[in-house]
Amino acid sequence: MIRSVTRSSLLRNRVAGARLTRLSSSVAASYFPNEPTAPSVKTAIPGPQTKAALEKLNKSMDIPAAYFVADYYKSLGNYIVDVDGNVLLDVYAQIASIALGYNNPALIEAAKSDAMINSLVNRPATGNFPSNDYADILEKGIMAAAPKGFSNVWTALSGSDANETAFKAAFIYQASKKRGSGGFTQEELTTTMSNQAPGSPAGSILSFESSFHGRLFGSLSATRSKPIHKLDIPAFDWPKAPFPRLQYPLEANVEANKQEEKRCLEEFEKILTTWKTPVAAVIVEPILSEGGDFHASRDFFQGIRDITKKHDVVMIVDEVQTGVGGTGKLWAHEHWNLDSVPDIVTFSKKAQAAGYYFSNPELRPKLAYRQFNTWCGDPSKAIIASAIFNEIKKNNLVERTAQVGDYLFGKLEALATKYPQNIANLRGKGQGTFIAWDCSSPEFRDNFIKKAKELGVNIGGCGVQAIRLRPALTFEEKHADILLDVVEKIVASA
Amino acid sequence: MIRSVTRSSLLRNRVAGARLTRLSSSVAASYFPNEPTAPSVKTAIPGPQTKAALEKLNKSMDIPAAYFVADYYKSLGNYIVDVDGNVLLDVYAQIASIALGYNNPALIEAAKSDAMINSLVNRPATGNFPSNDYADILEKGIMAAAPKGFSNVWTALSGSDANETAFKAAFIYQASKKRGSGGFTQEELTTTMSNQAPGSPAGSILSFESSFHGRLFGSLSATRSKPIHKLDIPAFDWPKAPFPRLQYPLEANVEANKQEEKRCLEEFEKILTTWKTPVAAVIVEPILSEGGDFHASRDFFQGIRDITKKHDVVMIVDEVQTGVGGTGKLWAHEHWNLDSVPDIVTFSKKAQAAGYYFSNPELRPKLAYRQFNTWCGDPSKAIIASAIFNEIKKNNLVERTAQVGDYLFGKLEALATKYPQNIANLRGKGQGTFIAWDCSSPEFRDNFIKKAKELGVNIGGCGVQAIRLRPALTFEEKHADILLDVVEKIVASA
Incomplete structure (x- = not known):
């Protein structure tokens, strides 16, 4: 920090x-x-x-x-x-x-544009029939604002959706790596239809205590903020690691905080490597917002990056709340200046009304219909997001x-x-x-x-x-x- | 049929x-x-x-x-x-x-309206700060088109989201029923933060072979259409029941189809009552679309209704694809004219670009922040949906x-x-x-x-x-x- x-x-x-x-x-x-x-x-x-x-x-x-x-x-x-x-x-x-x-006024102008009206009235199934202006909307708006090191975006519909599709990309990446050049086995094809391994393997997403990553079934399994969010809803048996509880003011607690972060990183690596199911990805917020606004230092996040690299676990930074300028950087993780960028960065809220993730191209599934749904995003929301990014830059x-x-x-x-x-x-x-x-x-x-x-x-x-x-x-x-x-x-x- | x-x-x-x-x-x-x-x-x-x-x-x-x-x-x-x-x-x-x-042209008009521009530019967190016109938008557009017996709507962001929030409503309903007038126990409050029972109980959603209910982690666990949708993604251990494979033409296969449906209903009830975890809800499409356009008769769906009533399991009809007029009824399940309406009806696609579910008021969670997320729907999409419903009626x-x-x-x-x-x-x-x-x-x-x-x-x-x-x-x-x-x-x- x-x-x-x-x-x-x-x-x-x-x-x-x-x-x-x-x-x-x-x-x-x-x-x-x-x-x-x-x-x-x-x-x-x-x-x-x-x-x-x-x-x-x-x-x-x-x-x-x-x-x-x-x-x-x-x-x-x-x-x-x-x-x-x-x-x-x-x-x-x-x-x-x-x-x-x-x-x-800049957003009102965007909302009145022909592109907006067209995208509201003719909402495309982007995965099958993308619109001719989607490449431009993404390139000039969203990708122009992408953090350093990211060339790829997936457009989703909410923060939960962005996080869950990121989880899916991570699971597919890990399984493909393990599978190598071979195709799916007959056993995989059969068992997945009954939600059983090996087709639907036991795997997990590691998140941190007090974190919030959404409220649908995958994202809620990673959410650890408050019982009221989770009670009565079945959850995946996924691991959680401690997140540092720093003492304030930081200047007066340098050594204690350093020890606290060291303890958490050690515990994190231990859980990551010994959990009962393979950990496909780690997800972490730059500032644990819903859970209580908990911060950690740059060194802590570099530690997460080092450990995820070491074990080839996907590192997802959840910037649904921190993304888009509020922390004094366009992306909060840019404060860390990591030795190598995270694998996936998700965002939504201030990009207004859709979810997205940036990733590196390795996280793109190799086959069609693996990362797919009817809409694969929403051009009308991408137009608003683009206008927001452009205004942020201009002013x-x-x-x-x-x-x-x-x-x-x-x-x-x-x-x-x-x-x-x-x-x-x-x-x-x-x-x-x-x-x-x-x-x-x-x-x-x-x-x-x-x-x-x-x-x-x-x-x-x-x-x-x-x-x-x-x-x-x-x-x-x-x-x-x-x-x-x-x-x-x-x-x-x- | x-x-x-x-x-x-x-x-x-x-x-x-x-x-x-x-x-x-x-x-x-x-x-x-x-x-x-x-x-x-x-x-x-x-x-x-x-x-x-x-x-x-x-x-x-x-x-x-x-x-x-x-x-x-x-x-x-x-x-x-x-x-x-x-x-x-x-x-x-x-x-x-x-x-x-x-x-x-009617949708273009809706897209140009002041209400649309306002809702695009000032997207509300509806659960905390609803807009003053949302009641009217819902009442005059969406609720005016609600199937008989439904007085309540939940606005979501996609078909998957509608189904998963419906699942959550069902799990909360079942747990509340079991809990009675008591509050949460300390053990529930503690265990749910580690995704363990009793706070995060083992429970399940029953779906049918070849069905499609979405692609996020809960909805994908209920989806049984094609392996490519499911491979490599961890899934909940939820049950599936056979869906009738009718022979055509129907007129020439009356007895055989009757037997097939009887067989499926018996198997369905057996699985429902003997599955390793309690079944909170059953989800079924009126026509299993993505999986291959499989139909069943009115009697089959009445059978599902009877069996779910008998065991007090929530019946969710997934009208994400069939809803909004394409089957020659506004809601496909209206073809059945069931003795009592389903508990929840989800829809999305043709209502354009958002997900919703209708439910009966009993399915409303009793406490705040149980069914909740940042946006709780999207007024801009509700405006489009309302215009669609109004045009359908008018013409x-x-x-x-x-x-x-x-x-x-x-x-x-x-x-x-x-x-x-x-x-x-x-x-x-x-x-x-x-x-x-x-x-x-x-x-x-x-x-x-x-x-x-x-x-x-x-x-x-x-x-x-x-x-x-x-x-x-x-x-x-x-x-x-x-x-x-x-x-x-x-x-x-x-």
Whole structure:
């Protein structure tokens, strides 16, 4: 962590210096000239209109976890508006999914384009009948944003889908390697139809304690965040390894944290090599988000890369939450500058509304219909993703997010010194706006989220008692000041 | 089958009589005044432009199963146009996914609407922050089209996703029933984090031989269509039951088919009650499509309903392919007129580009965050689905499809008598345009699909050696005549 922060800070300062004029102007003001200047709360949240709207919605669909019903026509930039007319600064951004703020004009333009209309109306079965413009959409939008070392993309429909198709690519890769040049055996062809080995072999995906990788049957088997996600659902008998629990501030705990990461890596390698079934792939988030915003150092992830290389196990980096700029790098794993890139990187949320994975070409199955489904992605979502990547580049939104993250972290550090009880284990230094801290109890945290809304900020939690920040890439110092004011009000009144 | 066909034919004739004038005019002509009047093939398929386009696409994404690259801007109505300028009558329709033909003006209008632009640009995390118009979109579009007996919908992102979230609802239902009024035990809370029982219990989903339910880890464990879908991917040890193999023509094999269905139902109940783990749900397609277009009678499905009721096992009808009008009913299971409706009905393809399930309210989990994910569906897709359902209703597209299906089946019956070798086991009578037959060999079938393209028809296969028809709901007698001409040319030249 220390090492990567230092390196990236240096790099960032160089970049920032070169682009000083552009970065100092407000991109939020240019996107959203009419963005509210402050929150405005008129009713309790949930308010009466939200309650009525939920009652109506409940007739068709069960939404027991709704905080409020939003009016997305009125929401703008970093502000979300609910049906009661409450205007909230949004630092949760649809569970880390809004990249460019609400009603961003560049996305509206993309949504109105002929390409969008065509792809919505004539959705192709891309695996059989791809559209003539898909190559361009992928090449100029998504592949232009690919992390170093990746030349290949698979388009899926959600983060869970991206992770599970990545798992499938890993299982197929491992089986093909073992099989060599031979074809499938008759026994394999027969047994797989009854879900039995050798056709459907016992194999596993290793994930880390407190990680979150999705909620379908494969991805849920790798998810280890909270019991409520997993209870009552059958799961594959897959292994989990410990993820470091670092002590904060990092500067004061260098040796202890080093030992903790060493312990976890040793345990990881032991589990990887001794698990009851062969481990095809390891999946890890750069920051374990849903599980509690746990971080580890660059050296820890390099350790994972070394061990997976040593045992020829596929390394999947799950950037469903961290991808697309929020950590101050376009891809969070770029902070690590690994000796060799991961095998697969999955992403979804801020690329808005589809799942993807980048991989190296070796992970492409050799035969048709192995990685396949009716749609194999969605051009309409790829058009939105491309527009997002292009805007990020044009307006230096990654560098901006790194800068505002540093500003925000500095201010929160000062607050943490003043209110150590409820801003404990402050983490995410040098990681853009991916900042989190622990409250004194789960109850205080839950109440924090509620109070923040009353004071005009829509904020999210994670893990047992953490607050996590996940604003859009259009979040600026002026928004940070409003957030900081609300945070202090809540912790000061505790 | 016999029984339901008779009943539905009677009903249809009554409806058709009442609406004779409207149904006799061409809805294709009114949607698509410039629709081509015939196919036009200029190059080999795949042609040189397709090959160049695939080479370009292949740099970013692996598409080994592509037949050709399509130009969706030029495609219109029932005709798909490829990048070489070949114009093909499309009776495959993106693997049964295009409901209203290419570039349908009603869908273009929906795609240009403010609601669409808003939902594309501000995609909500619906489970936490639903949009104020989602209740209306669901109520007026999707729920208005719900089959009798269903008051509840869950919005997902694909057919696989719809099926897997339905599985989860079933597992949660069964566990809650067993648990009664008590909460989770400490042991459950602990063990589920290691994927072990009792928190992650051993439980199963029963599916049928040759069925297809998707390709993610849970849905793939229920899929039993072809080895290539399943090989090398770990699967849950779930049971499969035999699905009847009926003999055709049905009229000449009444007793034998009755015995076959009886045998399958007995075996089904035996497996259901003796499987090594408790069966939470049974999933079945009304027509086993991908696996080979296998049908069964109304009595067989009533038998499944009776047995699942008897043992309180959830009955899921997978209408991902059959749903939305193609079988001559809006929902294929409506042909059965069961004594009590199924517990869950899943759908996706022709509702275009999202997955859903209808269920009864008992299948709603009692707690928040049990059925949940970042997006919980996609309003932009629900808008398209609503427009599709509304057009279907407005233009009587289900009744029209029933009529054109009867016309087509009659003509194919005549051809089958003339060429019994390569139009064998003709099936789908009274099932709209969901018609299929067997070729004399897998090679002949594969060659049939290739030759049909050369003669101007894009057609699909399924199972080992079947041809399946899956045109859009805008397919009419004039299109059927072109198809019939091409079919005869191919089988006559064999």
